[in-house]
Amino acid sequence: MKPFTYERAGSPQAAVASAAAHPGARFIAGGTNLLDLMKLEIETPAHLIDVNGLGLDQIEGTADGGLRIGALVRNSDLAADARVRRDYALLARALLSGASGQLRNRATTAGNLLQRTRCPYFYDSDLPCNKRLPGSGCAALGGYSRQHAILGVSEACIAAHPSDMAVALRALDAVVETLRPDGSTRSLALADFHRLPGETPQVEHALEPGELIVAVTLPPPPGGRHVYRKVRDRASYAFALVAVAVIVQPDGRGRVALGGVAPKPWRLEAAEAELPRGASAVATALLAEARTTRENAYKTLLVERTLAAALAEARS
Amino acid sequence: MDDCLHLKITRRRLLIASAVSASAAALPSLSGAASRDAPQTAAAPVQQRVRLRINGEVHSLELDTRTTLLDALREHLQLTGTKKGCDHGQCGACTVLLDGRRINACLTLAVMHEGAELTTIEGLGTPGRLHPMQAAFVKHDAFQCGYCTPGQICSALGMLDELRAGQPSHVSADLEAAPTLSADEIRERMSGNLCRCGAYSNLVEAITEAAGSRA
Numbered sequence: 001m002k003p004f005t006y007e008r009a010g011s012p013q014a015a016v017a018s019a020a021a022h023p024g025a026r027f028i029a030g031g032t033n034l035l036d037l038m039k040l041e042i043e044t045p046a047h048l049i050d051v052n053g054l055g056l057d058q059i060e061g062t063a064d065g066g067l068r069i070g071a072l073v074r075n076s077d078l079a080a081d082a083r084v085r086r087d088y089a090l091l092a093r094a095l096l097s098g099a100s101g102q103l104r105n106r107a108t109t110a111g112n113l114l115q116r117t118r119c120p121y122f123y124d125s126d127l128p129c130n131k132r133l134p135g136s137g138c139a140a141l142g143g144y145s146r147q148h149a150i151l152g153v154s155e156a157c158i159a160a161h162p163s164d165m166a167v168a169l170r171a172l173d174a175v176v177e178t179l180r181p182d183g184s185t186r187s188l189a190l191a192d193f194h195r196l197p198g199e200t201p202q203v204e205h206a207l208e209p210g211e212l213i214v215a216v217t218l219p220p221p222p223g224g225r226h227v228y229r230k231v232r233d234r235a236s237y238a239f240a241l242v243a244v245a246v247i248v249q250p251d252g253r254g255r256v257a258l259g260g261v262a263p264k265p266w267r268l269e270a271a272e273a274e275l276p277r278g279a280s281a282v283a284t285a286l287l288a289e290a291r292t293t294r295e296n297a298y299k300t301l302l303v304e305r306t307l308a309a310a311l312a313e314a315r316s
Numbered sequence: 317m318d319d320c321l322h323l324k325i326t327r328r329r330l331l332i333a334s335a336v337s338a339s340a341a342a343l344p345s346l347s348g349a350a351s352r353d354a355p356q357t358a359a360a361p362v363q364q365r366v367r368l369r370i371n372g373e374v375h376s377l378e379l380d381t382r383t384t385l386l387d388a389l390r391e392h393l394q395l396t397g398t399k400k401g402c403d404h405g406q407c408g409a410c411t412v413l414l415d416g417r418r419i420n421a422c423l424t425l426a427v428m429h430e431g432a433e434l435t436t437i438e439g440l441g442t443p444g445r446l447h448p449m450q451a452a453f454v455k456h457d458a459f460q461c462g463y464c465t466p467g468q469i470c471s472a473l474g475m476l477d478e479l480r481a482g483q484p485s486h487v488s489a490d491l492e493a494a495p496t497l498s499a500d501e502i503r504e505r506m507s508g509n510l511c512r513c514g515a516y517s518n519l520v521e522a523i524t525e526a527a528g529s530r531a
């Protein structure tokens with residue numbers, strides 16, 4: 001690990017001011033992804049700003065009947081919240097399918113959204129990776145790509161976004177609230193939060209340097225049946241190969257988002273119009289632009305079957 | 317071109333690859349793997365003071381900011397009961413209780429825990445007066461080599477508190493109902509603790525018994 005200076009910020013304003021004053025600084029929340037990458041010197045911040053003491057750990061109802069989730073709410077507390085369990089079961093289910101009890105006790109809302117890919121070559125600096133070292137090439141394209149993305153990929157990078165929570169938040173139309181170093185605030189729809197790799201896979205999200213996530217807000221509860229179905233190599237404590245989030249209303253309409261198959265939580269509102277025609281029609285619409293490698297081609301069939309199972313469960 | 321790249325990847329790399337990605341198994345860390353391409357940060361090591369309350373005793377330490385909580389316990393306080401398996405959050409051997417909640421000590425910095433209350437395996441019982449969870453582990457033979465055991469015991473205690481507080485898990489059929497202590501619930505909730513010796517079935521029995529005695 002590279003040496004760094006460390007400070008505990010006392011307020012969101014102080015945190016962004018410090019970030020502006022220290023180029024190359026990073027916020028640290030749970031630390032479960034950042035420290036992992038710092039040990040490998042894939043992340044090398046010269047200054048760490050601890051945001052755990054900012055008071056951003058509350059879950060509050062909003063005026064319109066939605067929910068405002070502080071950036072520092074731990075994943076386990078969010079999944080255990082009575083309102084989330086009752087009204088946003090999709091979110092609770094997605095959170096509970098991720099990582100382990102210990103990790104969820106530290107992992108935060110903001111950190112989870114910003115966690116980086118688990119592409120093995122991103123972790124291995126002996127091999128090329130455009131995300132870690134722009135311009136060096138992508139070892140996954142011709143290599144071990146069983147876990148990689150099939151949608152939204154580019155010639156430069158086929159890494160998948162690993163978050164389960166983000167898939168549920170995408171289906172729930174979540175909005176990310178931020179504070180910028182100049183003191184201004186903004187709201188970003190989760191749909192626009194993560195970036196596709198294109199030619200710049202190192203750019204993963206829409207945040208500016210030093211911009212702090214303060215909360216994620218959810219619109220009023222969508223109703224319907226919520227199912228989050230995650231397929232992985234073992235029953236627990238593993239990342240998704242494919243994950244399917246569905247919300248199905250009594251009249252058959254609904255929402256579908258996918259995890260494990262794209263550089264961001266994947267949702268195509270147009271594909272949802274196919275729901276009355278069944279899983280296979282929805283999958284066909286979702287996967288129309290799929291680009292697979294020899295090793296991850298199985299994911300197209302896995303998406304279709306997992307979606308069929310999730311819809312059957314939601315309609316049972 | 318495909319095969320060329322394949323050949324470059326050794327078996328060890330493939331194992332590491334699967335460890336960091338779809339199946340997070342416990343494996344040795346990739347020590348120093350990234351040093352070659354990493355940008356040079358010239359900064360010299362930085363020392364910082366932190367006060368930790370560990371097993372009821374206050375310790376004031378002057379530490380390199382890079383010191384993980386795990387290394388602070390093992391290397392600076394000689395509390396070597398807490399184990400290092402993977403150092404990357406993938407095995408649970410380093411599980412301790414932070415303000416009563418179970419966490420991985422390898423993925424947090426010591427300086428982040430000023431004033432925090434920590435419980436490690438050394439704080440739970442003594443050889444003459446075992447904690448009920450420790451006694452249940454002995455009775456049910458819930459280990460072989462014992463390397464994962466301190467983490468398993470701390471994790472089990474944190475897990476039972478979560479269950480009693482009504483927190484649901486991935487296998488809870490009804491998200492809103494109070495969870496029950498079934499073998500399936502224990503297996504799922506303990507999945508963050510790997511045991512290379514495979515003592516899993518006895519672990520479930522030990523934890524079930526200790527839960528009954530309100531460990």
Ligand SMILES: Cc1cc2nc3c(=O)[nH]c(=O)nc-3n(C[C@H](O)[C@H](O)[C@H](O)COP(=O)(O)OP(=O)(O)OC[C@H]3O[C@@H](n4cnc5c(N)ncnc54)[C@H](O)[C@@H]3O)c2cc1C
Nearest residue numbers: 029030031032033034098099107108111112163164213405
């Ligand atoms: C073994 C293992 C298995 C896992 N399995 C899963 C899984 O199955 N599913 C899953 O979804 N996840 C999984 N995870 C990932 C885990 O969910 C993330 O590590 C965690 O959510 C990151 O949150 P954190 O608070 O610890 O982030 P940190 O590590 O503290 O931060 C991550 C990034 O977010 C930035 N950041 C943090 N807070 C803010 C803020 N408020 N504003 C702006 N930037 C911020 C940091 O600067 C950093 O770049 C796993 C992790 C491990 C180690």
Ligand code: SF4
Nearest residue numbers: 119129130138157158
């Ligand atoms: S898929 Fe992306 S992260 Fe993985 S090696 Fe290629 S460029 Fe790097």
Ligand code: FES
Nearest residue numbers: 401402403408422
């Ligand atoms: S040492 Fe393996 S999880 Fe911490």
Ligand code: FES
Nearest residue numbers: 460462511512513
């Ligand atoms: S007893 Fe040996 S690793 Fe669990």
